[in-house]
Amino acid sequence: MTIYLVIDIIFAVTFSATSNRRADILEHASILLRTRGFNAFSHRDLAERTGIKSSSIHYHFPTKQDVGVALIRQYREDLAQLLQSLSPLPVPERLAGFVAPFVATAHTGDQWCLAGMLASDYNSLDELLRDEVRQFFDLAEHWLADQAMALQPALGPDDAQVCAQSAMALLEGSLLLARAQQDARRMDRALNLFFALMGTSPAKT
């Protein structure tokens, strides 16, 4: 009876660090969200892909919103780390590093930016999740505005912000339409405008 419970606990504690089912859930949830959208995947989809029963998913994330919050927070932290890793580079190389994940996503053929997808689902989300989405774009656009000012010293803070907002809109829109038209190179072609807008030109490959 209770001896099994004890064994289970020992097992769980011993392997919790390595098996990390929480990360497995988030990994598959990320793909499902970025492919279909927040309202077009279910716990069943998640359970089938991870091999984890839906009740266990609820143990790690009590509600579906909790899954969404964890995903966008991780996405934002990934961005923050990327931006930090780019800081030693010259500005044009920083920008190339910034767009790289967008280009990679376009080439998956069926995914979109996680934050862009949640932005499209905005009105069906609870306030907590909406706030996380706004924070992601605030981070990205403030950073882009700083890069624009570094490249174009004549630019005032307001103009740099407009520039950054247009650049971000261009990336999100290009990714969305590249997916709908099954044309990943559409994203590549949009980059010329992105770099021109920021005040430089794409690195020649």
Next chain:
Amino acid sequence: MTIYLVIDIIFAVTFSATSNRRADILEHASILLRTRGFNAFSHRDLAERTGIKSSSIHYHFPTKQDVGVALIRQYREDLAQLLQSLSPLPVPERLAGFVAPFVATAHTGDQWCLAGMLASDYNSLDELLRDEVRQFFDLAEHWLADQAMALQPALGPDDAQVCAQSAMALLEGSLLLARAQQDARRMDRALNLFFALMGTSPAKT
């Protein structure tokens, strides 16, 4: 017994032209789709808003996909009519007419472009609906490419197409992010870049 059936038919035939519940359904479905997304509204939502029972909605549109197809086709026809009505104007005024619905949508505060929303739901749609979405963007972008060539005769067809694709991505992305940030003027600010990209400048108001 059958007398009631006959009366009902007479009533239906008499008022079918004026009451037009099919149009009512589409009108509310359009708002729901553009606000929440295709997977975030149901027949129940539609029934509550129109006052039409869900079984009657199924009479007009056997499946939910049929509602979506009717919506995007109407949306595309509205665009086609708009483009036709703009043809007598000088190109810069045509472009102003083209962006007007986007600006208006941004100022609703909670809607997005119908085609943009379906593009975001792309992977959860059936092929018929996907094809309709692609046709919408083909129409818009080919027209934009023609306008770009009219304003910039030096531009080749390929460059004009790239230009048109970037312009469309900018509009869709700006609308998406204006909504998420509750900042309709973000759309207005993006228009400077839109017009510059097309080879002109926005009309001064």
Next chain:
DNA sequence: GTCTATAAGTAGATAGAC
């Protein structure tokens, strides 16, 4: 922590009366 079992509600869709 993970499972089986199940709840309570909603999804899109249909049958048949009138």
Next chain:
DNA sequence: GTCTATCTACTTATAGAC
């Protein structure tokens, strides 16, 4: 054409054993 009534499947979520 529109309704009431109903269906089957699926949704998110919980209870309780181990």
